[in-house]
Structure formats: C-alpha cells, structure tokens
Amino acid sequence: MDTAAFLLSVTLLHLAASLSPGPDSLLTVRNSLRGGPADGFATLGGILLGVTLQITLALAGLTFLFNHLPGARTVLAVAGAGFLAYLGIRSLRTGAAPAADGIPAVPRRPRKALAEGFATNLLNPKAVAYFISLFSLTLTPAVPLRLRLTAALLMIAAQAAGFAALVLLTRALRQRLTRLMRPLETLSGIFFLVFAAAWLLHALRL
Numbered sequence: 001m002d003t004a005a006f007l008l009s010v011t012l013l014h015l016a017a018s019l020s021p022g023p024d025s026l027l028t029v030r031n032s033l034r035g036g037p038a039d040g041f042a043t044l045g046g047i048l049l050g051v052t053l054q055i056t057l058a059l060a061g062l063t064f065l066f067n068h069l070p071g072a073r074t075v076l077a078v079a080g081a082g083f084l085a086y087l088g089i090r091s092l093r094t095g096a097a098p099a100a101d102g103i104p105a106v107p108r109r110p111r112k113a114l115a116e117g118f119a120t121n122l123l124n125p126k127a128v129a130y131f132i133s134l135f136s137l138t139l140t141p142a143v144p145l146r147l148r149l150t151a152a153l154l155m156i157a158a159q160a161a162g163f164a165a166l167v168l169l170t171r172a173l174r175q176r177l178t179r180l181m182r183p184l185e186t187l188s189g190i191f192f193l194v195f196a197a198a199w200l201l202h203a204l205r206l
Contacts, residue, residue: 003147006147006151007147007154010134010138010139011151011158015155015158018051019162019166024047024117024124024163026192027043027047028047028163028167029166030185031043032170033170034185035113037171038113040171041110042110042114043117046119047117047118047120047163050122051121054128055156057131058132074204076123077199078199078200080196081197081199084196084199087116087120087192089193091186091189091192092189093189094185095183095185095186095188095189124199126199
C-alpha cells in the first residue's frame, strides 16, 4: 500500500464530499453573511465537532449499529428534517422583514452558531450513511489503526481549511451583497426547507 497516495486520496475524497452543496455549506455561508466571520467560524467549529464525533463513532465501530437499527435512522432523519425546517422558517421570516439600509445588524452569538453547525452536521442522515460507507469500504479494520487515525485527522483538517476558505470568501463578498441580503435569506430558507423535505422523505423511505 502506498501510504501517501492512500492518505491523499481519502483526504481529497472527504474534501470534495464536504464542500458539495448541502446543509453544512449553506449554513456556513448564511451565518457568515448574517453575522460576519465570527458567526461563520463558529458555525465551522460546530460542524467540525459533529464530524469529529461521527469519525470517532465510526472508528469505534458504533456507526455500523445504524445498519441494524432502521428505527434509529428514521428518528435521526426526522429530527434533522425538523431542525432544518426550523432554520428555513427563521430565514424566510428574516427575508420577509422590512428592508433596512446596508447589511442587517444581526447580533453575533457565536455559541448559537456553533450549536447550529453541530446539530446540522450530526442530524444529517446522509452524513451518517457517508461515514458508514467510507469506513466499511476504505478505512476498514484491515487498515492499521495508526493509518486510520492519520486519515481521520487529515480529513478534519481538510474540511476545516475548505470551510475556512468559504467563510473568508463570503466575507470578501459580503459588502457587495448588501442589497441582496433579504433575497439571500429567503433563498436560504427555501433551500433549508427543500433539504428538510428530502430528509423527511428519506426517513419515510418514499
């Protein structure tokens, strides 16, 4: 096994998966636009906590329990859908609020942004399925534990770097998007509700 090539491939795979359009990236951009980099990096911190927990469970073999507990997967998907619906309704309300000059002044509450990032990542049934697949097909018990731990750390670091770049990019564009803040909130709300519906359909296996 070419260790360097193996680690690089796993890291790039995870980076591509984490940066693909989804609730995590949408929430990071939305919170960065609302509260600035402080909220964006707090959201990233919550997401990384969720990823770290999921990787830890996968390394311990506990994630595989979801394969034998369909009820648990359903509860997770329904809870995740409910949370995303909550975020979507909040965004729609913000988008429908009376227009204000400049970027809306949203109090920075990093602790709340961190909690949102953690919940959005941890309640994502697709993320659970992703880690089950990754650790059952690639990072199997046949791979030395040291190598699996190294891969896990590189995955977390790559996601941190990718999302940090996303926060900084949003910061650079924030002033230019002043006039579009309310429509962007509305658009974010719609996407959150779409993700919520998708997770609920997943839970109902339709």
